[in-house]
Amino acid sequence: MLAAPKDLAGIRRDVLASLVVFLVALPLCVGVAVASGVPAELGLITGIVGGLVAGSLPGSSLQVSGPAAGMTVLVLEAVTEFGLGALGVLVLATGLLQVALGALRFGRWFRAISVAVVQGMLAGIGLVLLLGQLYTMAGRPQPHSGPEKIAGLPRLAVRIATDRASLTSFAVGATTIAVLVLWRLLPPRARAVPAPLAAVALATAVTAAAGPHVAHVEVRGLLRAVRPPGVDDLGALAGPAVLGTVVAFTLIASAESLFSAAAVDRMHRGPRTDYDKELIAQGVGNTVCGALGALPMTAVIVRSAANVQAGARTSLSRVLHGVWLLLFAALLPAAIGVIPLAALAGVLVHAGTKLIPVKEIRPLWREHRGEAVVLGVTATAILVTNLFEGVLLGLVLAVVKTAWETSHLHVDVRAAADGRLLTVTLTGSATFLRLPRVLETLEGLPKGHPVELDLSPLRHLDHACRTALDTWAARQGATVKGVPIGAASGNADGVRG
Secondary structure (H helix, E strand, O other): OOOOOOOHHHHHHHHHHHHHHHHHHHHHHHHHHHHOOOOHHHHHHHHHHHHHOHHHOOOOOOOEEEOOHHHHHHHHHHHHHHOHHHHHHHHHHHHHHHHHHHHOOOHHHHHHOOHHHHHHHHHHHHHHHHHHHHHHHOOOOOOOOHHHHHHOHHHHHHHHHHOHHHHHHHHHHHHHHHHHHHHHHOOOOHHHOOHHHHHHHHHHHHHHHHOOOOOEOOOOOHHHHOOOOOHHHHHHHHOHHHHHHHHHHHHHHHHHHHHHHHHHHOOOOOOOOOHHHHHHHHHHHHHHHHHOOOOOOEEEHHHHHHHHHOOOOOOHHHHHHHHHHHHHHHHOHHHHHHOEHHHHHHHHHHHHHHHOOHHHHHHHHHHOHHHHHHHHHHHHHHHHOOHHHHHHHHHHHHHHHHHHHHOOEEEEEEEOOOOOOEEEEEEEEEOHHHHHHHHHHHHOOOOOOOEEEEOOOEEEEOHHHHHHHHHHHHHHOOEEEOOOOOOOHHHHOOEOO
C-alpha cells in the first residue's frame, strides 16, 4: 500500500523528489527503449508502470523501478530472435514467475547469488552496451555479437574520420558524454538539474539550432505503441528457447532489483526492504508491462539513489514520478521526436562504463583472486556468447570455486615403529574435488605393507570418496578406522566427528 507522509513538509519533500526522479528517468526510459530495439514509448510505459503499480505496492519504500540498462542486451537479443510481438509474452511470463517466487518466499535467496557473478554480469552488460552504442553514436548499425563489435571498431574509426555525417553524429554523442562527466564539477545549484536531462537537452538544443543531419527518435504515440500479447504469442511459451529467455529475464531482473534494494537500504534510515514482498511487487509490475507489450521492469539504482538524495521519505515520491511520466507521454509526445539518437547513445555509453567495476577489480584481485576470476570469466563469457549463457557459466564457476575452497583435505602418512604398518590419516572434508589427490597418495604407498586408513578426523565424506575408498580398501586388504567401509550409504555421507 502507498504510504503517505504525515505532514505537509513531508509531502513537499516527496513531491520535489518525484520531480527530480522524473527528470532523471525521462531520458533513460527513452534511451533504454531505443537501445533495446523497441519503440521509445515502450520505455516510458515501463517507467509509468514502475511508478504507478510497483511504486504503490509494499516491499521497498524508496527504490524506483523502470526500464534498466542492465536488461538492454537481453531484451535486444530476445527481440532480434523472437520478434517484437513476443516481447509482451516474455515479460508477462517473467512477471508471473516473479510473483510465484515471491509468494513462495524465494526473495531472500536471490541475495545468496555470488557478488562476483552479479558484478561480472553488470560488467559484461556494460561492455556490450558500450561497444554497441559506439556504433549508434556514429549513426551506424550495430554488429550482432560482441566479438563482431570489437572486430568492427577499426572500420568504425575510419568511417568516423572520413564520413562527415558519421563524424557529426559521433560528435553529438561525445559532447553528451562530456557533459555527463563534467556535470559533477559544477556548483551545487547548477547540479539541481539531473545530468542525463541536461546532457540530452543540450544536445537536442544544439542540433535543433545548428541543423546538422542526425537521426532522431521515432515517435508513434503512446497508445499506438501498446501491443498486448495475443493467443498466438502465448503459444510461443511452449518453446524451450522462449522458456530459457523467460528464466534469464526472471533471474537477472530479480537479482538486479533485490541487489538494488540492499544498496538503497544502506542509504537511508527508514523501513528496511521486505525482499519477498518486493519480488512480488516487481512481478506484478512486469505482469502489467507484459500485458501492455512493454519492456521488462527492474528496480534501478540510479533513479533510486536520486530519490533518496532528493529527500524522499515515503513511496509517494516514486508513485508521483510515474504520474509525471504519464503526463509527459500523453501531453508532450512530440518532444521525444526531437531528441538525437546519438545523444541517447552517449547517455548509454556513460551508463555502460559505470556498470564496469574498474576501481574494485584491483583490490579484489589482491584479496580474493578467485572472486576476481569469476567476475572476469562471467563478463568475458557475456561479451563472447550471450547474457544467459555468460551468467550461467559464472554461477557454475562460483559454485565450483566455493566447493573447492571448502573441501580442504590433509593426507598424512606415518609408519609404525616396526616400519611395517602404514597409517594414512585423512583430515578435513573429503569430496570428489579432492579425490584424485587422495587416490594418488594411496596408490603411491609401498607395496607389501599393511595399511590402516584413519577416517575419524574427517568432517565430511561424500559418496564419491566413500565409494572410491571402499573399492581401494577391498582391493588392498586395508583396515579402516573411524568410518566403517561398506556400511549403509546413509551412514557414509555427512558430518563426522
